[in-house]
Amino acid sequence: MSPAFLEHIRVVLVRPLHPGNVGAAARAMKNMGLRDLVIVAPRSLDLDAAAIMAVHARDVLERHRRCDTLADAIGDCGLVVAASGRAADEHAECASPRELAPAMLSAASCNEVALVFGPEDHGLSKDEIMRCQRVLTIPATDAYPSLNLAQAVLICGYELHLAADADAARGRKPRTLAPAALGEQMFAALERALRAIGFVHRDNGVHMMRAFRRLFGRAALDEYETRIVLGLARQIEWAADQGTRETLTSRADTGS
């Protein structure tokens, strides 16, 4: 596995608060061979202050792109991984950077891959985590599990760097994964379909959709599979709609 694949792994910082952390994250990225920095809706971004902490990684900082929303930042990515400390309690399938690095490198051989970090104070929101296929939690002590933003970027980069060097992902056939935006279309259609047949309703909606996101996230769907599920969802909705329409028609016809 060539370290060149690291160039297809994007670091996405969502609403970072402190420019110093952005600069230190850029340095950590360059230390570990990552180059693609995307910043989503920074509350302030003093590039001069960031550059002080970036030291010899100003090039990474200067090449950064900005997006208004997380969806824009990850829409073209085949694999999207959320870094979250909180997820440990809420997300049964959170994995460590060491566990996820080989899968991320393998995906990066023929997809864009995003690694998403939340703001320093509260991390990613539940909704933002839901948009990611996998959740990564950095092992730390229970006494103080919350790492500085740039430190979290470093640990992830370090594991990716080691995995890239170690040929860790070799022997796996690269799969082109569905872009995240198509995945969101699929989930939206699926939810509509499951509501149409009463499988998802007010009481279990969030819970049920989370179960599907977890399951499909783990499966890492390619575009063909995503389109199958999308087509299936539309067919379910159509079938349910036919049923309703027939029922209405039948009622109208019989005057009931």
Place this chain on the structure above:
Amino acid sequence: MSPAFLEHIRVVLVRPLHPGNVGAAARAMKNMGLRDLVIVAPRSLDLDAAAIMAVHARDVLERHRRCDTLADAIGDCGLVVAASGRAADEHAECASPRELAPAMLSAASCNEVALVFGPEDHGLSKDEIMRCQRVLTIPATDAYPSLNLAQAVLICGYELHLAADADAARGRKPRTLAPAALGEQMFAALERALRAIGFVHRDNGVHMMRAFRRLFGRAALDEYETRIVLGLARQIEWAADQGTRETLTSRADTGS
């Protein structure tokens, strides 16, 4: 290997320049379960500035000890490891943090162990490195191999933490997967449902079900998830059946 041994691994910062780095190093230590901080001859040490970066690791910072010389800081230690980026060229036996962590923990079970970091600008001197039994170099890119001081402390702490608590590295709740027989029930129900709504038909049946088997196989469903998909399949079939029945009823009622 008990994480308690981590308490016998001391972080020694030799002549650190920036209090912010000392604070960030204290935070990284606490994140990873290290508690013993020794500072050798700091050129200046503004503890308030350090505390800002330490955040919730002020206790580690406040308990730090100061020594005038490296010899004083490490005199009682059974194993002394120098962290050095430069050592790669000069020291034949430099090893990575991952390679050294088990030996350090093993030593810490009945000795004090020191992990020594040099100043931000020039690192440890040759003489200082010579005083250490082992030399550790953090893997990084050739393009920019020099890590920030606190980042270097973090990587070493991280490897020690993982080595000390191999269970923490798994970070995954063991998952009991669904028995194969239940999986087969699920696939049979799914196929019936997809036929009922016309999504699977004579021409694409084998192909389509193979795609679903591949996808769900990769996801490695647990029993709960299998029952969700099974329930969904039954609901789709029921909804389709309602539609058909209503259509028939409607036709009968209207005499069509």
